[in-house]
Amino acid sequence: MSFTISKKHELVPTIHRIDVEALRLAEKAMPGQFVILRIDEHGERIPLTIADFDASAGTITLIFQEIGKTTRQLALLAAGDQITDFTGPLGRPSEIRGFGTVVCVGGGVGIAPIFPIARGMREAGNRVISVIGARSESILFWEDRMDEASSELYVATDDGTKGHHGFVTDIVQNILERGERIDRVIAIGPPVMMRAVAGVTKPFCVKTVVSLNPIMVDGTGMCGACRVLVGNETKFACVDGPEFDAHEVDFTLLMNRLAMYLPEEKEALERYEH
Template sequence: MYKILKAEQLTANIFLMDVEAPRVARHCEPGQFVIVKMDEKGERIPLTICDYDREAGTITIVFQPVGASTTKMKELKAGDYFRDFTGPLGNASELVEEDIEELKKKKILFVGGGVGAAPVYPQVKWLHEHGVDADVIIGSKTKDMLILEKEMEAVSGNYYPCTDDGSYGHAGMVTTMVEELVEKGNKYDVCIAIGPMIMMKFVCLLTKKLGIPTVVSMNPIMVDGTGMCGACRLHVGDEIKFACVDGPEFDGHLVNFDEAMKRQQMYKTQEGRAMLKLQEGDTHHGGCGQCGGDE
């Protein structure tokens, strides 16, 4: 059992929890995720690690209710428990593997959208702790939907909030903010984009035109989190990858976003899952490829 130490509502539909999970906290790195279950019969829910405290043995998760399980999960309070809290899963951010002195020479840009600010934060925080400042653009529909602003401002080199309705910060999409920064003479060595699929697609279209290498996190398409359900199958260049076991980070200029978004819609129905399994054969699942995980 894993005790919830803090449960906080950040916006009308985004929630944060600190969970006591010492083993996960000891071993996790920015970019990885956990799978939580509320009870023995509960759905497995993959969630990106938003923050961690190795000394306190805690993991911070941020989630947005989109289905029955996450809607039920938002009702949990401090003092309640998760039945399972499995992790760390997935691969750490590529930045963690790079030489720190080389990172200090790079100009890094993060672009996040909505709840995507949560997985952006631990990477920016990790860089800051190692003496590397990055620029951060975070977008939302309105000011009230922005999260982790104080935390992001404390660890980023420059923080640029954007709102679709123009009520706060930069008025417009995150892509127009990227263009504005580049027009002002900023030359970025790499961009990391995390957020809704459609946002990442258009950020990648822009950065490809601007010649900025871009990494995306494909955590929005994960369901099972172990490669067995086939939900997060995607094409990265000419290769078939699974976001949960091969990622969640990939070269954004090679990801087939249109195919991934179409699959995401089909996977929501039983008929759609059956059709995908028929079309994709042995490549439908990661891992063994033969598990029949969605039968």
């Protein structure tokens, strides 16, 4: 069975949106879950978070950044093209219920997975304060959708081209220092950003959840590739996560394991581009 891409466009340079026809997945998908796809029978399996889902249209929306061979190859596909394997929804859904005031933080391509969580939190009756950030305005996307999903939205760019000149963590720190009660923080983005958010919220004792992105292969808890350390216990992000208590995550191990295959990844991309 193969899966058809119904829509495809580049949102901002190197970040693309694809909508894939997958009725069964679209009916079951929940915020926080992901799919594992393989473009063709020779391809590598890669995980991508479900950025949106539409059960009536039977589609799943993915947002991905061109980073290596497979994402570069995916970026070249167009509406009407087919993907060989499309497995999901995988992982545990985000815990969404009435917490009170929730801060949703999305950095870079992490804005995509934080969007359905912010929307779900708002629908569950929470006051949602969202903070999104990117290196520059030119690669910031879905500000409009995040605005709709949030009670308050703040933007940060590293170069100051939009919103606060600096990091999302500066804004999170300001929000916490305002002294109002914050019941939960959810942060999704590069590991270094998630680690920084965890560092900011810890002294305030605010429960903080991050979505981990270790290398995954089977997505079923069998291969061990996605092993992470949380509270000194080994967890498999594909079945036990991908969301975990940020104050318990060993981010150094996560980052070391993510960099494990850099020479092979570089070589695969060079061979592909050649």
